[in-house]
Amino acid sequence: MTRRARLWVLAAGLLGTAALFAAACLRMPPFGGTWHPYGDRAVAAAIAQRTANTVSSVNFDQRALDTLGEESILFAAVLGTVVLLRRTPDERRVAPQPASVPPALRRYAITVLPLALLIGLYVVAHGQLSPGGGFQGGVVVATALHLLYIGVDHRALERVRPVGLYELADGVGEGAYVVLGAAGLLAGSAYLANTLPHGTFNTLASGGTVPLLNAAVGMEVASAVVVLLARFLAQALEIVDEKTVDEKEEKEKE
Amino acid sequence: MSVLPYLVAGWIFLVGVYGLATSRHLVHAVGCLAVAQSSTYVLLLAVGYRRGATAPVFSDIPPGTTVVDPVVQALALTDVVVGATVTALLLALVVQTRKRHGTVDPDELSGLKG
Numbered sequence: 001m002t003r004r005a006r007l008w009v010l011a012a013g014l015l016g017t018a019a020l021f022a023a024a025c026l027r028m029p030p031f032g033g034t035w036h037p038y039g040d041r042a043v044a045a046a047i048a049q050r051t052a053n054t055v056s057s058v059n060f061d062q063r064a065l066d067t068l069g070e071e072s073i074l075f076a077a078v079l080g081t082v083v084l085l086r087r088t089p090d091e092r093r094v095a096p097q098p099a100s101v102p103p104a105l106r107r108y109a110i111t112v113l114p115l116a117l118l119i120g121l122y123v124v125a126h127g128q129l130s131p132g133g134g135f136q137g138g139v140v141v142a143t144a145l146h147l148l149y150i151g152v153d154h155r156a157l158e159r160v161r162p163v164g165l166y167e168l169a170d171g172v173g174e175g176a177y178v179v180l181g182a183a184g185l186l187a188g189s190a191y192l193a194n195t196l197p198h199g200t201f202n203t204l205a206s207g208g209t210v211p212l213l214n215a216a217v218g219m220e221v222a223s224a225v226v227v228l229l230a231r232f233l234a235q236a237l238e239i240v241d242e243k244t245v246d247e248k249e250e251k252e253k254e
Numbered sequence: 255m256s257v258l259p260y261l262v263a264g265w266i267f268l269v270g271v272y273g274l275a276t277s278r279h280l281v282h283a284v285g286c287l288a289v290a291q292s293s294t295y296v297l298l299l300a301v302g303y304r305r306g307a308t309a310p311v312f313s314d315i316p317p318g319t320t321v322v323d324p325v326v327q328a329l330a331l332t333d334v335v336v337g338a339t340v341t342a343l344l345l346a347l348v349v350q351t352r353k354r355h356g357t358v359d360p361d362e363l364s365g366l367k368g
Contacts, residue, residue, distance in 0.1 A: 003361075010275045014268050021267075025260040032256070032305035039302060039323030043310060046324070047317050054310035054324035055331065063328065070332050077339035084346040088353075129313045135335055202313050221335075228342050235349055 050198040051207040052129045059133070060213040064192040068177055071217060075174045078224045082167075085231040087239050096237050099153040109151020116144035124218035128207035134214040138221025146229060154237050163230045166223040173220025180212055259300035266293035280348040280358040284341060291337045295330050302326035 001009075029035055046057035059067050087093055120140030127133030149157040184193035192209075199206035270290025277283035302323030308315060310324035352358050 006275070010272065014272060017271075018264065018268055021264040022261065025257045025264065028257065028260060028301075030256040031259050031300060032303050034304060036302065036304060036323045038325045039304075039310075039321075042323075042325050043321060046310075047312065052311060052313040054312070054321070055327045058324050058328035059331065066332065070335055073336055074339050077343045080343050081346040084343075084350050129311075131309065131311055135331060224339075231346070232342075232349075 047201075049194055049208060049210075050201040051210050052202045053127065053131065053133070055131070056127050056133050056210055056214065057207070060127075060210045060217075061194045061208070064181070064194075064209075064213065067213070067217070068181065068192065071174060071177055071220060074220065074224055075170065078170060078227055081228055081231055085235050090242050091239050092242050093234075093238050094240055096154040096158070098155060101151060101153065106151045109147045113144055113147040113151070116147065117141060120144055120222070124214060125204070125211070127214035127218075128210040129202060129204070134217030134219075135221050138218040139225055141218070141222040142225035142229070145226060149233070154233065157233075161226060161230065163227060166226045166230070169223040170220055170227060173216050173218075173223060176216035176219070177213060180209060180216060183209070259303070260297065263293045263297035263300060266290070266296060278359055278361065280351060280360060281345070283360060284344045284348065287344070288337060288341055291333070291340075294333055298326040298330045298333065 042058050042062060043054050045062055046052075046054040049057055049061055051057035051061065120137045120143075122137070123132035123140055124134055124137030127137065145161060146157065148160060181192035184195050185191055187193070187195035189195050194208040194210070196208035196212075198208045205211070267290050270286050270288075270293065273286030274283055274290065277286055302325070304320060304322050307320040307322045310321040310327065312319075312321075315321075348358060351363065355363060357363065
């Protein structure tokens with residue numbers, strides 16, 4: 001198909017979708033209205049389970065099985081990326097070179113690193129109380145570690161980040177979620193049911209299984225992001241084509 | 255206008271699809287897919303909005319306060335996570351495509367190779 005013909009097909013498709021979507025919007029309940037049957041029930045259930053953050057209650061208690069699926073998507077995507085970005089036989093791994101970083105950047109990165117790490121862990125731990133949770137906090141923790149790459153260099157990052165260990169932690173986080181779900185079965189209830197004591201509302205130990213599932217997800221997400229970024233960084237900085245290496249060596253000989 | 259937020263979501267989706275279809279660079283195409291997907295965040299949050307309500311977190315407000323719909327917010331969170339992982343996987347595919355075929359223009363990737 002020529003580019004022109006393709007644009008016509010696209011235009012027809014876009015206009016058709018736009019018309020159908022607009023027609024559907026006009027029949028939707030009005031924006032900002034008071035009719036939210038699912039929301040009202042979710043809020044009532046969250047308060048009954050003594051989970052202050054309703055979104056966490058929905059994710060890790062009321063829809064915990066869906067979150068298991070979501071976590072598995074994350075796990076599978078990381079696995080796929082690791083396989084796709086492996087070193088192939090015609091490529092070689094070169095040691096990353098030390099890089100010079102402006103002293104101000106280094107100072108700020110080193111100062112912010114522990115702070116960001118602490119905030120990330122706080123967000124994971126308080127997922128059942130305040131906005132946040134395992135997914136959000138996990139990303140903050142993983143990002144905090146990479147301040148070392150920005151502030152120092154890739155070699156410093158590699159020293160504190162054994163990728164194998166994080167790959168293991170990724171699997172352990174995923175496994176912990178599955179095992180915690182089975183705890184519901186052992187307690188004589190359903191899979192992933194919130195069978196632990198619910199604790200006092202608005203305290204760190206409230207919410208039953210919610211903080212535990214949150215911690216498992218936090219662990220998985222943090223390690224997943226570390227593994228993903230490690231693979232992409234290795235592609236950018238370490239893995240080179242054999243041809244380029246040979247050419248470089250020849251130049252050096254000359 | 256009470257349907258404007260829904261229409262904005264539809265607009266973002268269509269812009270993303272247009273970019274995806276007319277893209278001449280695979281990284282650009284992945285970015286367009288992320289734009290198209292982000293329309294679902296707008297749609298979900300627009301569906302859950304309730305006038306005069308606050309965030310569905312009861313750590314600093316008394317239970318019984320009117321809050322926005324937490325179910326769609328949880329769905330938006332799922333959406334963000336899946337979107338991020340799919341983007342990572344697609345970018346990894348783009349890296350491999352560049353290595354194997356030497357191009358990242360979708361129009362030049364029409365032939366089968368095996």
